[in-house]
Amino acid sequence: MRSIFLSLSILFFVFHCSSSGGKSQKNLPENVAIVQGEAPIYQGDQALARNRALKDARVNAVRKIIGEQITQKSGVMDGQSLGSQLYNKSDAFVKNHEVLGEEIYKIDTQPMLRLTVRCEVEPTRISTAVDALLDDIGNPRMVVLVGGDIAGKSLKMGDLRNQAEAELSEALRSRGNKIVANSRISALMKKNPKLQNLSLDEIDAGSPLIELAQEAGAEVLIIGNVTSKDQGKVKLPDGKVMDIMSSAVTGPYKMVQLWGDGKVFGSGSAEGRGADLTINVAREKATQDWAKIVGQRAGKQIKDEWFKLTEENTVILKFSGLPPQDGIRFRDDLMEYTAVKRVNERKSDTAASEWELTYPGKESMFSEELTYKKDRSFRYLANYRMEIISSQRGTVTLKFIGN
Secondary structure: OHHHHHHHHHHHHHHHHHHOOOOOOOOOOOOEEEEEEEEEOOOOOHHHHHHHHHHHHHHHHHHHHHHHHHHHHHOOOOHHHHHHHHHHHHHHHEEEEEEEEEEEEEEOOEEEEEEEEEEEEOHHHHHHHHHHHHHHHOOOEEEEEEEEEEOOEEEOOOOOOOHHHHHHHHHHHOOOOEEOOHHHHHHHHOOOHHHHHOOHHHOOOOOHHHHHHHHOOOOEEEEEEEEEEEEEEEEOOOOOEEEEEEEEEEEEEEEEEOOOOOEEEEEEEEEEEEEEOOHHHHHHHHHHHHHHHHHHHHHHHHHHHHHHHHHOEEEEEEEEOOOHHHHHHHHHHHHHHOOOOEEEEEEOOOOOEEEEEEEOOOHHHHHHHHHHHOOOOOOOOOOEEEEEEEEEOOEEEEEEEEO
16 A cells, blocks of 8 residues: 555656646746647648747746736635736737747647746736736626606606716716716617616516616626605704704615626615705705615625626537537536636537536636637647637637538
8 A cells, every 4th residue: 555655656746747847836936937838730830830839838827927916916716717818918928938848749630739838927017917907807897777766756767867876876986986877878778768667676687678788888787776755854862853854765776797697696775864954955865875875885795796706607608510529528628728617518419509607707708718728739629620709798609610
């Protein structure tokens, strides 16, 4: 037993050393990484393959270093995936590189070139880019819609005169959130005025309000419904009645994720109060108070939940051209070579397949990762070429074409 354990330990040591190109990752500066890059060799053109493998290595170096910085700054465990939208800037980030090793191997009958490369990136540029990325990921674009009734007057969602929407938008904006302009929402509402009167109970995956918010380019929809109740004149604890009118505005709100299948990921209710010499101003102040409370609660909840949402995002993958057996290999490749965590096969057929992926990022990030990985390592390379047809609203569509 002892000899078996010793043999396994030696094998693990040898594998670990070979996987890092025989160079230790320890004691490297924070802006240096030793990584591998791969590319297929088409028609014997090793020079072209070498250039592509170097590009892949630079991307992997940026991915590694950005991922580690994101993890340190945000606490997110899979920071490498969240950094995927910066990969296309890898040439600008990598200052120097040195090829440490080169080998040729095969995937089925497809010859592949693998390089081991030491890359040095520009620390200041990486740090600035990570800060901007974290701000963008933690601060989604929002659409704010509020309906209801204030003193018998109906609030129409998307109306430029809707005070509740304006106040809630301002409350969120003052906390640094990005809000889609009300004029943009108003223009979209004019295409279908009936949407202005939909209620919170009608918010689900197929709701036209969700489609409208998606069309506006938002990532989160905050929707509320308010009603007012006048309280009469203010009474002091000693029973004295003052010539000041008071009003209360109450109502629930929901927060909806606008990619993938879409889902309600938060809700609550709030009550705002206001007082003034006139009842109209008292109502306005109560509406403002409600919006301030909701803005604080919803804004904090979105900040707190956003990374967890992106860590477990659902991406719908649709593709055609792969027989079931090759589809199995493609699924395994996704799990091994990309940040995909789980694959739920809704339908698998050569003509049309649909899978539900659990991925730490939006569909645009998954699509970008496929762009970099589709010609490297995947086992379908020998028989198929993959084209990305579209990537939008949580769905990525692919087409496989036989070689």
